[in-house]
Amino acid sequence: MSDQVLIRGARLYGEGDPVDVLVAHGLIAEIGSIEAAEGTEVVEAAGQVLLPGFVDLHTHLREPGREDAETVETGSAAAALGGYTAVFAMANTDPVADNAVVVEHVWRRGREVGLVDVHPVGAVTVGLNGERLAELGTMAKSVAGVRMFSDDGHCVADPLLMRRALEYSTALDVVIAQHAEEPRLTVGAQAHEGEIASRLGYAGWPASAEESIVARDCLLAGHAGARLHVCHVSTAGTAEVLRWAKDRQRAGTISAEVTPHHLLLTDERLASYDPVNKVNPPLRTGGDAARLRAALAEGVIDCVATDHAPHPVQDKDCEWAVAKPGMLGLQTALSVVTETMVRTGLLDWRGVARVMSERPAEIAGLPDQGRPLLAGEPANLVLVDPDAEWTVRGTELASLAANTPYEGMRLPGVVTLTLLRGRITAREGKIG
Amino acid sequence: MKHLLATDGLDPRLATAVLDTADELKKTLLGREVRKLPTLRGRTVVTLFYENSTRTRVSFEIAGKWMSADVINVSSGGSSVGKGESLRDTALTLAAAGADCVIIRHPASGAAHRLAGWLAESGTAVVNAGDGMHEHPTQALLDAATLRERLGTLSGRRVAIVGDVLHSRVARSNIHLLTALGAEVVLVAPPTLLPVGVSALPVTVSHELDAELAALDAVMMLRVQAERMHGGFFPSAREYSVAYGLSEQRLKMLPEHAVVLHPGPMLRGMEIASAVADAPSSAITEQVRNGVHVRMAVLYHLLAGEEEK
Ligand SMILES: [Zn+2]
Numbered sequence: 001m002s003d004q005v006l007i008r009g010a011r012l013y014g015e016g017d018p019v020d021v022l023v024a025h026g027l028i029a030e031i032g033s034i035e036a037a038e039g040t041e042v043v044e045a046a047g048q049v050l051l052p053g054f055v056d057l058h059t060h061l062r063e064p065g066r067e068d069a070e071t072v073e074t075g076s077a078a079a080a081l082g083g084y085t086a087v088f089a090m091a092n093t094d095p096v097a098d099n100a101v102v103v104e105h106v107w108r109r110g111r112e113v114g115l116v117d118v119h120p121v122g123a124v125t126v127g128l129n130g131e132r133l134a135e136l137g138t139m140a141k142s143v144a145g146v147r148m149f150s151d152d153g154h155c156v157a158d159p160l161l162m163r164r165a166l167e168y169s170t171a172l173d174v175v176i177a178q179h180a181e182e183p184r185l186t187v188g189a190q191a192h193e194g195e196i197a198s199r200l201g202y203a204g205w206p207a208s209a210e211e212s213i214v215a216r217d218c219l220l221a222g223h224a225g226a227r228l229h230v231c232h233v234s235t236a237g238t239a240e241v242l243r244w245a246k247d248r249q250r251a252g253t254i255s256a257e258v259t260p261h262h263l264l265l266t267d268e269r270l271a272s273y274d275p276v277n278k279v280n281p282p283l284r285t286g287g288d289a290a291r292l293r294a295a296l297a298e299g300v301i302d303c304v305a306t307d308h309a310p311h312p313v314q315d316k317d318c319e320w321a322v323a324k325p326g327m328l329g330l331q332t333a334l335s336v337v338t339e340t341m342v343r344t345g346l347l348d349w350r351g352v353a354r355v356m357s358e359r360p361a362e363i364a365g366l367p368d369q370g371r372p373l374l375a376g377e378p379a380n381l382v383l384v385d386p387d388a389e390w391t392v393r394g395t396e397l398a399s400l401a402a403n404t405p406y407e408g409m410r411l412p413g414v415v416t417l418t419l420l421r422g423r424i425t426a427r428e429g430k431i432g
Numbered sequence: 433m434k435h436l437l438a439t440d441g442l443d444p445r446l447a448t449a450v451l452d453t454a455d456e457l458k459k460t461l462l463g464r465e466v467r468k469l470p471t472l473r474g475r476t477v478v479t480l481f482y483e484n485s486t487r488t489r490v491s492f493e494i495a496g497k498w499m500s501a502d503v504i505n506v507s508s509g510g511s512s513v514g515k516g517e518s519l520r521d522t523a524l525t526l527a528a529a530g531a532d533c534v535i536i537r538h539p540a541s542g543a544a545h546r547l548a549g550w551l552a553e554s555g556t557a558v559v560n561a562g563d564g565m566h567e568h569p570t571q572a573l574l575d576a577a578t579l580r581e582r583l584g585t586l587s588g589r590r591v592a593i594v595g596d597v598l599h600s601r602v603a604r605s606n607i608h609l610l611t612a613l614g615a616e617v618v619l620v621a622p623p624t625l626l627p628v629g630v631s632a633l634p635v636t637v638s639h640e641l642d643a644e645l646a647a648l649d650a651v652m653m654l655r656v657q658a659e660r661m662h663g664g665f666f667p668s669a670r671e672y673s674v675a676y677g678l679s680e681q682r683l684k685m686l687p688e689h690a691v692v693l694h695p696g697p698m699l700r701g702m703e704i705a706s707a708v709a710d711a712p713s714s715a716i717t718e719q720v721r722n723g724v725h726v727r728m729a730v731l732y733h734l735l736a737g738e739e740e741k
Contacts, residue, residue, distance in 0.1 A: 190541070193628050193629075194628060194629045195628075195629030195632040196629070197628075197629075198627030198628055198629045198630065198632075198633075199440065199604070199629075199632070199633070200541060200542065200566060201541035201542070201563070201564050201565035201566025201567065201601060201604060202541055202542075202564075202565075203565065204628055206628070272545075273541075273542030273545045273546055314518065317520060318518055318519060318520060318546070319519055319538070319540040319542065319543045319546055320540060320541065320542045320543075320546070321539070321540035321541065321542075321543075321564065322540065
C-alpha cells in the first residue's frame with residue numbers, strides 16, 4: 001500500500017463543492033484540485049461526505065476477562081468499520097482497570113492492533129466498589145495516560161466519595177464520567193418505570209434515579225471546579241437538568257453523551273421479552289427519545305457515545321431477568337445518527353462532526369482527534385456515503401458478539417473509508 | 433389456542449369458550465365416583481416449576497390426570513434463577529423428550545414467552561402458571577369462572593381488586609380478563625402498591641375501600657407478601673389491615689349478592705377476617721375447585737380442542 005492517499009471529489013462536512021484531499025505522512029497534505037502523483041492510492045468519493053474520524057467516549061472492549069464477548073482486536077475492527085479513530089475502553093473488565101497494570105495492558109493491546117487509538121478509562125474506585133478512590137494519579141501518569149475515569153456500570157453513589165473524586169481529579173486535569181443511577185431507586189430494576197414495564201411485569205427503573213444523581217453531580221462539580229461528564233443520558237428530565245446546570249455553570253465543566261439507541265429505540269420494544277433490548281439505562285419512552293434528539297441538536301447534550309456492550313449469546317438468549325444489559329453500537333452508530341438526526345433535519349453533517357468527533361475529542365482532551373479538515377492537520381478521517389443504505393446482520397458485524405437491536409433493520413449512512421493517521425483502517429466494510 | 437401465556441390480548445371469545453368448557457367438564461364430572469376422562473390419553477404434560485407453589489402445581493397435576501394425560505413434575509424449587517442449566521436448554525430437553533405441553537412457573541417476567549419462542553419449532557404448548565410480576569392467566573380464568581357461577585354474567589359487574597397490585601401477576605391477569613369480559617375493575621390500594629402508569633390500564637383507582645364497597649359485585653383480595661411489610665410499602669401490618677383488610681364490618685357494607693375472592697394462601701386476620709373467609713359470600717373454596725376444571729379446559733383447548741371439536 002502506498003503511503004499517500006488521494007480522496008477525490010468528496011464534500012468536506014457535506015458542504016460546498018467537491019474537493020480532492022491528499023493525505024501524506026499521516027497528515028492532510030493538501031486540499032483542492034489535485035492530480036494524483038504516481039504511486040498514490042486514489043479513492044473515488046463522488047457524492048460522499050468527508051468528516052474527522054469519530055471518537056467514542058464509551059466502549060466496552062471486554063478485554064481482559066471476557067474475551068469470549070469482545071477483545072481489543074475485534075472491538076478495534078468494529079470501531080474502524082464504524083468510522084472511529086479513537087475509542088475509550090471502559091474500566092469494568094475482569095480484572096477491573098483500577099490500576100496502571102491493567103490500563104497499560106489495554107493501551108498496549110490497542111497499539112499492537114493499530115486500527116484505532118484505544119484509550120483505557122480508569123476506574124474511579126477500587127474494584128468499582130464505590131468505597132475507596134483508585135489510584136487516579138498513577139493511572140493518569142502511566143504510559144496509558146488515562147484522561148477519563150469512570151465506574152461505568154456502577155454509579156459512584158456516595159456523595160462524599162463523588163465529591164472527593166471530582167476534587168482530586170482537578171489536579172490531574174482529567175474528567176470524571178458518571179453512570180448516573182441512584183442504586184436505592186433501582187433495586188431489581190429491569191426496564192424503564194412506566195406504563196409498559198407495569199403491564200409486562202418488569203420492576204421499574206425510574207427516570208428520577210438518573211436525574212437526581214445528575215443534578216447532584218452537577219452541583220458537586222461546580223463546587224469542586226471539576227470536569228464532570230454524564231454518561232448515556234436517557235431521560236427528558238436529565239436534559240432539563242443539564243440545561244439548567246450549564247446555564248448556571250460556575251467553576252466546573254459539565255458535558256454529557258447520549259447513545260444512538262436512546263435516540264432511536266423506545267420501551268415499546270420490550271413486549272417481545274427479547275433481552276437484546278435490555279440495556280442500562282433502559283430504553284425510555286418516545287417522548288424521552290424526542291427530547292434527547294432535540295437536546296443533542298441544541299448542544300445541551302454534547303456528543304454521541306455508543307456504550308458498545310458486546311455479550312456472548314448465552315448471556316442474551318435467556319430470560320430477561322438474568323440477561324446482561326447492553327447492546328452493540330460501534331458499527332451502527334453513524335447509521336442511527338443519520339436516521340435520527342440527519343434525515344430529520346436536526347443536524348447537518350457539520351453537526352455530526354461536532355457530536356461524533358470534535359466534542360468527544362475535546363471532552364477527553366485528545367489533541368490530535370476531532371481536528372478541523374485543514375491542510376497540516378492529522379489525517380484521522382472518515383468518509384461517509386450519506387445516501388447508501390444497508391441491512392444490519394449481527395453475525396456479519398466485526399464484534400465477537402452479535403447482540404444488535406437493529407437486526408434486520410435497513411439503515412441509512414454507510415462508512416466507506418476510515419483513516420487513522422493517514423493509514424486506511426477500513427474500506428467498503430472491510431478492514432485495512 | 434397454541435399457548436396460554438397471558439390474558440392481555442386474549443380473545444374474549446376464546447376465553448369464554450374455555451370457561452364454557454370448564455362448566456361442561458364440571459357438570460360431567462359432578463357426582464362421578466371415578467373422575468377420569470380419556471381425552472388426553474397418551475399425551476405428556478410437564479409442570480416445570482422454578483418457584484414453589486403447591487396449590488397451583490397440584491391443581492394442574494389433578495387437571496392433567498383427570499384427563500388421562502401423563503403428568504410429570506419437574507421442580508426446581510429452591511434453585512434460583514441463573515444457576516444450573518439454562519431455561520433454554522431445559523426447554524429443548526423437555527421438547528426433545530416428547531412433552532406435549534409445558535406448564536411453567538418462573539420468577540422472571542416473560543419467562544413463559546421466552547419458553548414459547550424456544551419451543552416454537554417443536555409444537556410443544558406452553559402454559560404460563562405465573563411469571564414474575566407479569567401474569568397468571570389460569571388464576572384469572574378460574575376467578576372469572578367462579579364469578580360467572582355466582583353472578584351469572586361478568587358483563588356490567590363491578591369488581592374491586594384490593595391490596596398489592598404492584599407485585600401481583602394475579603391482579604394483572606384479572607384486570608385484562610375481567611375488563612375483556614365486560615366487567616368494570618376498580619383497584620383499591622395504597623399508592624405505593626400501585627404500578628406506575630396504572631392510568632393507562634382500563635381501571636379506576638381508589639385508596640378508600642369503604643367508599644367502594646356499596647357498589648361492588650365482587651371483591652378480590654390479594655396476597656400481601658411478608659417481605660413487603662418491612663419494605664416500606666406501608667407503615668405497618670396494623671395500618672394496612674385497618675385501611676385495606678376485609679373485616680366483618682366491611683362485609684356488611686357489601687351488597688348481599690357480592691362475592692369475596694382470594695387467590696390464597698390467605699393471611700387471615702390481616703388481609704381478610706377469618707369469619708369473612710368462611711362466610712357464605714366467600715367463594716374461596718370454589719375458586720380452588722374451579723381451578724381444576726378451568727385447567728382441564730385449558731389443556732383440552734391446547735391439546736385436544738382442534739381435533740375433537
Ligand atoms: Zn453505564
